[in-house]
Amino acid sequence: MTHAQPDFLPLMEPDLTGNELEYVTDCIRSNWISSKGPYVARFEEAFCDYLSAPRALTTSNGTTALTLALAALDLKPGDEVIVPDLTFAATANAVMHHGGVPVLVDVSETNWTLEASRIETALTPRTRGVIPVHLYGRPCDMEPIMDLARREGMFVVEDCAEALGAACRGRPVGRFGDVGCFSFFANKILTTGEGGMVVTDREDLAEKMAVLRDHGMDKSRRYWHEFMGYNFRMTSLQAAVGLAQMERLDQIQAARRRIHGLYVEALADLERLEIPAAPPWAEPVCWLFSLRFRGPAAGPTRDRVMASLAGAGIETRPFFHPLHRMPPYAAPPDRFPVSARLSDTGLSLPSGGRLSEADVGRVAGALKTALDEAGESGMATTR
Numbered sequence: 388m389t390h391a392q393p394d395f396l397p398l399m400e401p402d403l404t405g406n407e408l409e410y411v412t413d414c415i416r417s418n419w420i421s422s423k424g425p426y427v428a429r430f431e432e433a434f435c436d437y438l439s440a441p442r443a444l445t446t447s448n449g450t451t452a453l454t455l456a457l458a459a460l461d462l463k464p465g466d467e468v469i470v471p472d473l474t475f476a477a478t479a480n481a482v483m484h485h486g487g488v489p490v491l492v493d494v495s496e497t498n499w500t501l502e503a504s505r506i507e508t509a510l511t512p513r514t515r516g517v518i519p520v521h522l523y524g525r526p527c528d529m530e531p532i533m534d535l536a537r538r539e540g541m542f543v544v545e546d547c548a549e550a551l552g553a554a555c556r557g558r559p560v561g562r563f564g565d566v567g568c569f570s571f572f573a574n575k576i577l578t579t580g581e582g583g584m585v586v587t588d589r590e591d592l593a594e595k596m597a598v599l600r601d602h603g604m605d606k607s608r609r610y611w612h613e614f615m616g617y618n619f620r621m622t623s624l625q626a627a628v629g630l631a632q633m634e635r636l637d638q639i640q641a642a643r644r645r646i647h648g649l650y651v652e653a654l655a656d657l658e659r660l661e662i663p664a665a666p667p668w669a670e671p672v673c674w675l676f677s678l679r680f681r682g683p684a685a686g687p688t689r690d691r692v693m694a695s696l697a698g699a700g701i702e703t704r705p706f707f708h709p710l711h712r713m714p715p716y717a718a719p720p721d722r723f724p725v726s727a728r729l730s731d732t733g734l735s736l737p738s739g740g741r742l743s744e745a746d747v748g749r750v751a752g753a754l755k756t757a758l759d760e761a762g763e764s765g766m767a768t769t770r
Contacts (some may be wrong), residue, residue, distance in 0.1 A: 424623020
C-alpha cells in the first residue's frame, strides 16, 4: 500500500494550509533563505509568546536541540544522565555523543513516562542530570522530578519533541527544566519539515547555546572561536513555515483534540483495547492517538491487527522499541518490565488533524473487523 493510492490513510501528514507558501515565497523573492533571514527571529519570538518563555532559539532539528542543551550544561565524558527506557533513540544518543552515559529507567505503567520515585533509585555519585520525555504527548509529572533534581543538584532537560502544547499542573511542558527541547519534524504537531527549538529561563544558558549553535564563533569578533561549536542553525525557509504554523497552532491543537475524542467514542466497545485516561494533573496533547492491547497474546494480536489495517490501506505504528533491547544501549531486560510490555502491545493510529469523522470511522471499523477475525472483540476500558 502506497501513499499514491487515493484511499490510503497515513499515520500523520502536515497541515500546510495557512501562510506557509506565502512566507516561503517571500523568503525566496527577498533572497533571505539562510539562517540570517528575518523569519528566524520572528519564529523564535512567536514561540516565546506561546510558552511565555523569555528565550527561545531555533535549531536544525530536535536531536540537535538536545545536543545543544547538553553542551551548554557542560556534560562531560563519564557523566551519567537518567533517561526513560521507552523513548525514541535520540534522547540517549544526545547523551552518548558527548561521552555521557545514559542510565535507563523504566517508565510508569499508567502514564508511560518517568517518575521521580524511579529516578531516585537510579542515582549514583556520577549522576549529572535527567531527561524526562513527554512521551506520545503525555506530560511527565514534573514537579516531583524538579524537587528531586534541586535536592540532588541535577540539571533537567525536558524532551518535548512529541508534546508541544501539553501541560503539567497548568504549566506548559518545556517550562520546568533548565532547558526544554522541541522537534518540528514533518510528523510533529508543529512542523518546519526538519527543525527544533530550545527554550530556557536562564540567560547564561541562552547566550551559551546561541554561540554554540553558530560554530562557537564570538559574536563581537567575526571568525574568532573561543571554543568548539556546532552548525545547528535553522534556515529562514524553515522558520517561515514554522511562523505560519504558529499562527494556526490553536486550530491545529483543536483538530487533534477532535480526532482524539472521535477515536475514544468509536472504540469504546472494545475491551481488548486500553485507552489511557490522563491523570488529574496532566493536560496531554494528541500527537498520535496511541493505545494498548490487553489480555492474553496482546502482542501477537497487536501485530495481526497492524497487518490487517495495512491491507486495508491504513498506516499504523507500533510503540518504540525499548532502548535496553537495542545494541547501543543494551541493559538487563529484567529491569524494564513496563517498557517491554508497552512496546510489545502499544499501537498508534492515523492522527493527522485533517482526518474526517468518516476517516476515523473507517479506521475504527477496520480495527474492529481485525479483532473479530482474531476472536478478540469485546468492551473497552479506559483507566
